[in-house]
Amino acid sequence: MALAVMVGAGAGAGSIVFRWCITAFTHLFSGHADYAAAPGTGNPHVPWLGPYFVLIVPVLGGLLYGPLVNRFAKEARGHGVPEVMLAVAQRGGRISPKVAVVKTLASALTIGSGGSVGREGPIVQIGSALGSTLGRMTRATEHRMKLLVACGAAGGIAATFNAPLAGVFFAMELILGTFSAEAFGATVLASVTASVIGRAAFGDAAFLELPAFRVDHFAQYGLFALLGVVAAVVGVGFARVLYLIEDACDWAWRGPEWLRPAVGGLALGLVLLALPEMYGVGYPVLEKATADGYAVGFLLLLLVGKMLATSLTIGIGGSGGVFAPSLFIGAMLGAAYGTGVHHLLPGTAGSVGAYALVGMGAVFAGAARAPITAVVILFELTGEYSIILPLMLAIVLATVTSRLLTRDTIYTLKLRRRGIDLEGAAPGARIGAQQVGSVMDPLPSSLSASTELTDAADLLGLSGYGALPVVDDSGQYVGVVTAQAIAEALTEQPDAAPAEVGRLAEMPARVTTDQPLAQALHALLSAAGTGVPVLDPAHGSPVGWLSHQSALRAVHTAG
Structure with missing residues (x-):
């Protein structure tokens, strides 16, 4: 929690520096605090050019940030958020500390010299780099390293837009890709800290002045x-x-x-x-x-x-x-x-x-x-x-x-487009690239949807599985029933328990034979039972069973 506050403070300070750099470079290149507020006017620094100065400033900006990015941090090019998502998904949250400095200067130069891009991607990458750096300095575990990266992203969004809640959900929805009490608590601390610092510098007003909203008619x-x-x-x-x-x-x-960037600046x-x-x-x-x-x-x-x-x-x-x-x-x-x-x-x-x-x-x-x-x-x-x-x-x-x-x-x-699947194995990984069809176990006997709950409980106990697939009277797959679901129905609400097991069947996350094992592990870990059915991708019918044991066996074999 203390580290989350520190990352939030760093992201808040970083947003102040970043926005100051944008304002300074915009005034340097255009002569205005925000040229979009006075489009088509001349640059007071070079009044003899009139509005044609916009042909030159993107070239000058490109001559400055092009060598900077190419020499020190190529990952600072572009919009930034995908690089942070990749670092969390496949690189243990590790982001080079150089990125924070290079991204600040490169993005401020890009925007200041006319680049038509936003400042949220850069501040996410800047805040995330600060979180990753602090995690390395404190020798945080990989789990906490990822959490600190998300805290940096949340703090950056919160301070930039004066939107602390949006910072929290941006970090969990896009950066972490998951919701948990621990992640929520840490990102809230970082977001609040960054927002307090941002509001002290920029005031308590929203960064946009938008009209009042109302719905006048139901239609x-x-x-x-x-x-x-x-x-x-x-x-x-x-x-x-x-x-x-x-x-x-x-x-x-x-x-x-x-x-x-300089040559392309002519087109811009x-x-x-x-x-x-x-x-x-x-x-x-x-x-x-x-x-x-x-x-x-x-x-x-x-x-x-x-x-x-x-x-x-x-x-x-x-x-x-x-x-x-x-x-x-x-x-x-x-x-x-x-x-x-x-x-x-x-x-x-x-x-x-x-x-x-x-x-x-x-x-x-x-x-x-x-x-x-x-x-x-x-x-x-x-x-x-x-x-x-x-x-x-x-x-x-x-x-x-x-x-x-x-x-x-x-x-x-x-x-x-670069051949990276965030849900798959990292490039070069020795495990996780196998297809599920090559590591799955045989499909256990299915339960009929009309099976009574007491009989289904006995069959589940004898099967050795914590869950079994369920099919209807026509043999169509309708989901999976777990021993836990049957036990809860029989003990917690015996009078209201459904008569047939089909009423308790739930459809788990879809796993098919042609999926990489690394991708299927997400479904396996979220499953309520000890495994999930593996489906034929063409027909959607179960053809095998992926259990924790079969996944571990594949990992051990690959290792």
């Missing part, structure tokens, strides 16, 4: 539901465009990597000249969109422009996050959608700002599939409890639609 919930589905398509599309442009940049560039400069609202993070533009300050056509232009500018910034080797661009894109989509339905249904649609707010959360949920984080951060930004119902509706639908469209998120897709 709006149907409109919000449709927005959630559309937002999922846009969020998934953003991820595809991001990596498509990154592939195009990889294909086109043949020179040294340290020079790539052309985008900024055509659409100066894309300069930097773009919060002033986002705020204006939520206040119904733009026409529908320009909102859609800003949406497409942000996708292009963010993708190009990362594709040329820039350093920055995709969380804020996701919010930006969602705000443009929601505002355009809200304006459209307001013209079609003026008495029902309600305010445009409401759709912009819901669109922000829904597009992020569609891109990252982190629904809890999306709900919490938008709630913390607005402080309006009335946002919860439509926000939850749109975000859940966006998450479900996104899962139907693609297996990857905007974060995991970056890793999968």
